[in-house]
Amino acid sequence: MSDDPSPVTATIDFDRPGRHRGFLAVASSTNRSAYGTVTIPVTVIAGGEGPTLLLSGGIHGDEYDGPVALMNLARELEPEKVRGRVIMLPCLNLPAVVAGTRLSPIDGLNMNRAFPGRPDGSLSQVIAHYVSTVLLPLCDLHIDFHSGGRTLDYIPCITTKFTGDEARDRRSYAAIMAFGAPLALINRDLDEGGMIETLCMRQGVVNISTELGGGGRVARRNVAIACTGVLNVMRHLDMLDGEPERAEGVGRSRLMKVDDPRCYAMAPDRGIYEPLVELGDQVEPVQVLGRVHYPEHGEKEPWPVEAPTGGTLICRRPDAQVQRGDNVAVIAQDVEVEPF
Numbered sequence: 026m027s028d029d030p031s032p033v034t035a036t037i038d039f040d041r042p043g044r045h046r047g048f049l050a051v052a053s054s055t056n057r058s059a060y061g062t063v064t065i066p067v068t069v070i071a072g073g074e075g076p077t078l079l080l081s082g083g084i085h086g087d088e089y090d091g092p093v094a095l096m097n098l099a100r101e102l103e104p105e106k107v108r109g110r111v112i113m114l115p116c117l118n119l120p121a122v123v124a125g126t127r128l129s130p131i132d133g134l135n136m137n138r139a140f141p142g143r144p145d146g147s148l149s150q151v152i153a154h155y156v157s158t159v160l161l162p163l164c165d166l167h168i169d170f171h172s173g174g175r176t177l178d179y180i181p182c183i184t185t186k187f188t189g190d191e192a193r194d195r196r197s198y199a200a201i202m203a204f205g206a207p208l209a210l211i212n213r214d215l216d217e218g219g220m221i222e223t224l225c226m227r228q229g230v231v232n233i234s235t236e237l238g239g240g241g242r243v244a245r246r247n248v249a250i251a252c253t254g255v256l257n258v259m260r261h262l263d264m265l266d267g268e269p270e271r272a273e274g275v276g277r278s279r280l281m282k283v284d285d286p287r288c289y290a291m292a293p294d295r296g297i298y299e300p301l302v303e304l305g306d307q308v309e310p311v312q313v314l315g316r317v318h319y320p321e322h323g324e325k326e327p328w329p330v331e332a333p334t335g336g337t338l339i340c341r342r343p344d345a346q347v348q349r350g351d352n353v354a355v356i357a358q359d360v361e362v363e364p365f
């Protein structure tokens with residue numbers, strides 16, 4: 026990573042008490058605007074002494090539950106009741122959120138594969154670099170809000186990754202259990218390079234992230250889970266008074282893990298995917314999860330997609346059109362023994 030300072034400027038002072046709303050200004054020279062600027066909304070709510078919590082949403086632009094929850098909290102959280110400071114970026118990848126796309130429409134990058142970023146790179150890399158070098162060093166805990174986006178549909182969950190550093194893993198685990206989503210997931214992604222989670226692991230920042238529903242929708246229940254989750258983590262960190270609560274219809278989090286590439290089932294061919302199991306169903310290894318049909322070949326048998334491993338279906342592709350290699354299902358396993 027270059028040592029050059031970030032070219033991003035913030036219009037608010039992160040150290041001033043009270044509620045301050047402004048934006049991060051990032052130069053973006055485009056066909057439409059030669060001296061253009063992308064302005065990413067940021068809110069700081071600072072009360073008395075206490076930890077700093079960084080909340081980000083919209084790193085992927087087609088995942089809306091978290092951004093809506095954070096936009097609500099940015100208006101509603103009362104600074105007088107907060108011990109410490111909350112920095113909120115509901116739509117970190119603003120151009121992607123406006124376009125409703127996972128990747129940035131400006132540089133085509135997946136922002137959650139662009140960390141730690143670079144100060145002299147493209148827009149996504151410059152924003153990632155600002156978060157890495159200016160915001161993360163300020164914060165004690167980071168919550169990144171994702172949903173499944175247009176191509177995935179999740180049972181709402183809060184996730185973290187373990188690093189082997191017991192003190193940090195213990196704090197991460199306590200934070201996901203405090204958050205209060207239906208599922209608490211200890212996970213591993215297929216490609217962790219460039220993720221903000223991986224950077225947090227390296228920088229020693231406790232990081233947890235959500236996967237709330239998906240399909241390009243906003244669901245009232247998922248927004249409630251996100252809002253309650255933020256307040257619960259703040260209570261857990263003693264930033265707010267009160268006891269942890271649960272969003273309507275949510276009980277104690279079910280602790281699960283996704284720690285094996287076999288948890289991800291892929292489409293074997295291009296066609297129309299017919300799911301044969303529902304979210305939340307228990308599946309056995311090699312059980313048929315669904316099958317790919319061939320609309321142009323009436324004589325051809327559909328190709329079954331077998332479960333690569335056993336467990337519970339926690340995520341599914343909502344779009345029927347699939348190509349070879351598309352993820353159609355994620356299977357998680359229960360964690361029988363609490364890690365701490």
Ligand SMILES: [Zn+2]
Nearest residue numbers: 085088171172
């Ligand atoms: Zn995402």
